[in-house]
Amino acid sequence: MSKGRKFTSIDVSKNNYTTTIVLDSSVFSTLDYKSVCSEFEEICTEINQDDQTHVVVLIIENTNKSYSLKSINFDTVASIEEYRIASKIDKIQCPIIVVMKGYIFDNLLEIALSGDIRVCTIDSVFGLKQINNGFLPWDGATQRLPRIIGKSKSVEMMLSGEVVTSEQSTNLGLVNYMVSQSEIEKYIAQLVVKLESLAPIALRYVKEAVKEGLDMNLRQGFLFESDLSILLHSTKDREIGLNSFKTKEPPNFIGE
Numbered sequence: 076m077s078k079g080r081k082f083t084s085i086d087v088s089k090n091n092y093t094t095t096i097v098l099d100s101s102v103f104s105t106l107d108y109k110s111v112c113s114e115f116e117e118i119c120t121e122i123n124q125d126d127q128t129h130v131v132v133l134i135i136e137n138t139n140k141s142y143s144l145k146s147i148n149f150d151t152v153a154s155i156e157e158y159r160i161a162s163k164i165d166k167i168q169c170p171i172i173v174v175m176k177g178y179i180f181d182n183l184l185e186i187a188l189s190g191d192i193r194v195c196t197i198d199s200v201f202g203l204k205q206i207n208n209g210f211l212p213w214d215g216a217t218q219r220l221p222r223i224i225g226k227s228k229s230v231e232m233m234l235s236g237e238v239v240t241s242e243q244s245t246n247l248g249l250v251n252y253m254v255s256q257s258e259i260e261k262y263i264a265q266l267v268v269k270l271e272s273l274a275p276i277a278l279r280y281v282k283e284a285v286k287e288g289l290d291m292n293l294r295q296g297f298l299f300e301s302d303l304s305i306l307l308h309s310t311k312d313r314e315i316g317l318n319s320f321k322t323k324e325p326p327n328f329i330g331e
Contacts, residue, residue, distance in 0.1 A: 084111040087118055092129040092271045094122055100137035100183055103144060112160050119163045126330060129275040130170055130267055135187055137177040143204060144181045149213075161189040161214040168279045170270055174263055175199050175250070180238075185214035188223065191282060192266070194252045195241050196259055201249065202238035222289060224248050274312040275330040280304075 084106050086097040096118065102111055122128050149155045156162065164171065164186065173190030175183075179201045187193055195201075203212050203220070211217065212233060221229040224247045231237065244250040254262045270278065280303040288296035307313055311331040319326035 082114045082118065084114050085118065089128070092127060092275070093132060093267050094125070094128045094130075095132040095134065097134045097136070098183075098186070100135075100139060100142055100177075103182070108147060108158060112158055112163065115160045116163045119167050123166065123168050128169060129278065129330065130172065130270045131167055132172045132174060132263060132267065133164065133186075133190055134174045135176070135179060135183050137179060137183055140178050142178050142180050142183070143208060155213055159214045161186045161216075161219070164189040165215070168282070169275065170278050170282060172263065172266060172270075174259065175201075176256075176259075180204055181212070182214055185212055185216040185219075188216060188219040192252075193250045194254060194259065194263060194266070195244070195250050196256045197241050197253050198256065199241045199244075199253070200238050201241075201244050202236060203233050204236040204238070206234060207236045220249075272325075272328075274310075274316065274326075274328040276310055276312055277307060280307060 084098075084102040088095050122131060147158060149158070160182070170192065171190040173187045173193045175187055175193065175195040177196075177199055179187060179195070179199055181202075181204055184201050184203055203216055205212055217229075217233065220232070223229075228247060232239070239247070239249070241250060241253040245253050252262070284296075284300050284303050288299055291299060312326075312328045315326050315328055
């Protein structure tokens with residue numbers, strides 16, 4: 076990752092093996108949406124090129140309960156792709172923890188769906204309300220949400236613009252964990268420490284196996300899983316893991 080780079084729309088920081096990105100919803104009312112997308116594309120590319128980033132924490136904050144993203148006019152399919160922040164985040168190879176605080180509506184929820192583990196504060200609420208303004212989700216929610224919580228509830232949420240609570244979202248599987256505002260930083264820190272202690276190549280391969288396998292039939296998925304497992308056999312981290320098992324000492328993975 077380039078040092079000293081300042082982004083206009085997002086706050087980016089690095090600690091140990093974790094890169095943290097903070098997105099405040101206010102940027103979408105003060106900045107051009109396309110410029111926000113460009114910065115996300117830049118940071119996501121840098122993360123994938125940085126072998127010292129093993130985990131990403133994406134924090135999404137919104138205190139405006141009336142938040143609604145204004146419609147964006149698209150001329151072509153290619154122009155839509157330029158505006159898809161979630162699609163850019165989806166290309167990040169290492170695990171992504173999404174932390175959600177407040178009113179996670181419309182494009183904010185679509186962005187959150189591109190992560191791997193979603194954690195929210197207890198008072199957070201969620202919704203895809205684009206239908207109320209006469210358009211539909213366009214940053215992947217029509218495809219990602221059914222893969223996460225199933226078709227039936229996904230269609231209902233998008234057709235009705237329904238807003239669901241953190242408890243409902245956890246029960247649906249939309250959110251992995253809900254935590255109090257006072258405890259969420261501590262909870263995320265513990266989760267980060269846990270992931271940072273694991274073999275980074277194996278973490279990436281687990282994510283890749285699940286993500287790519289969803290677009291394969293079962294047989295193809297099994298073969299892809301086997302290919303990745305064989306690739307892991309040639310890594311130094313596998314040797315470190317085997318030695319750790321023999322010596323009963325905690326492993327110190329190096330990402331090689």
